[in-house]
Amino acid sequence: MNNSDTPVTVIGLGLMGQALARAFLKAGHPTTVWNRTTSKADQLVADGARSAPTIADALKAGSLTIVCVTDYQAMHELLGASEVELDGTMLINLTSGDSTQAREAAHWAEQRGARYLDGAIMAIPSTVGTAEAVILHSGPRSDFEAHKSTLGALGTTTYLGADPGLASLYDVAGLAMMWSVLNAWLQGTALLATAGVDAAAYAPFAQQIATGVAEWLPGYAEQIDRGSFPPEVSALETDARAMAHLIEESEAVGVNAELPKLIKAMADRSIAAGHGGQQYPVLIEEFSKPHDD
Ligand SMILES: NC(=O)c1ccc[n+]([C@@H]2O[C@H](COP(=O)([O-])OP(=O)(O)OC[C@H]3O[C@@H](n4cnc5c(N)ncnc54)[C@H](OP(=O)(O)O)[C@@H]3O)[C@@H](O)[C@H]2O)c1
Secondary structure, three states, X not given: OOOOOOOEEEEOOOHHHHHHXXXXXXXXXXXXXXXXXXXXXHHHHHOOOEEOOOHHHHHHHOOEEEEOOOOHHHHHHHHOOOOOOXXXXXXXXXXXXXXXXXXXXXXXXXXXXXXEEEEEEEOOHHHOOOOOOEEEEEOOHHHHHHHHHHHHHHOXXXXXXXXXXXXXXXXXXXXXXXXXHHXXXXXXXXXXHOOOOOHHHHHHHHHHHHHHHHOOHHHHHHHHHHOOOOOOOOOHHHHHHHHHHHHHHHHHXXXXXXXXXXXXXXXXXXXXXXXXXXXXXHHHHHHOOOOOO
């Protein structure tokens, strides 16, 4: 569907907001922009955007308004002023935050008569406007469907569900995965460096392992959803012995052992609770509750 005539507004022209506005312009949308520091609109105006003199004016110009500022506090400061009329507007907040902030913002927008979708950008500015930029959305499905095609100008748009907190939750879940994979790789890289192995030599091997482990996820997810963890591959106590080995090896060659010790401590607690004969994903029980230091 060609909807490039749909007028859009972008509020917040930092690195990400500028990239979002550029992507809309490139897709042919009449694009209105507003930023606290007005000079950040100059290049976009030269490229065809219209700079709104006030936020109120910016909100009236677009069929939808993207908000992308530093944090939710900034968003509330900007849009919370009594003279800003939100009634009848469609807000899509791509500012990063947590799920509580997103749910509160959805409630706040509803009270002000605005439609509201929350979003999370899993991309860097240079990829915005390409399929590589994954942008997550949550909130009322009808609002997402109504604007899906326009939002498609920004990247690969994904709808997660009606709970407005979902986009933020998926965002941090993705970060947890990213850092865990990178940290595990760095641990192995440091270990191998003690034997003179370059990071580049280990990287393809590590990549193969990460890809192989990723393939276990759907089956392990079924175990978690069923709440049953038969040891089809290995029992947690077998894994825990390998963890001890990793700790000993790290300490013996003078490499940081904090991370494997942390993982082993969780496994030990699960074993002490009687789960040693079950499969690794039984650790979800440790991950699902707070840990008192
Ligand atoms: N950059 C990335 O790679 C990336 C990736 C994913 C998600 N994000 C998210 O996108 C959002 C924006 O990031 P960014 O990289 O564009 O940040 P940025 O370059 O630091 O820009 C911040 C923007 O917020 C505005 N702002 C901050 N406080 C304000 C206030 N009190 N009142 C009015 N405007 C205010 C700034 O206005 P001024 O120009 O007037 O200071 C500017 O437009 C963040 O939530 C970030 O986490 C960024």
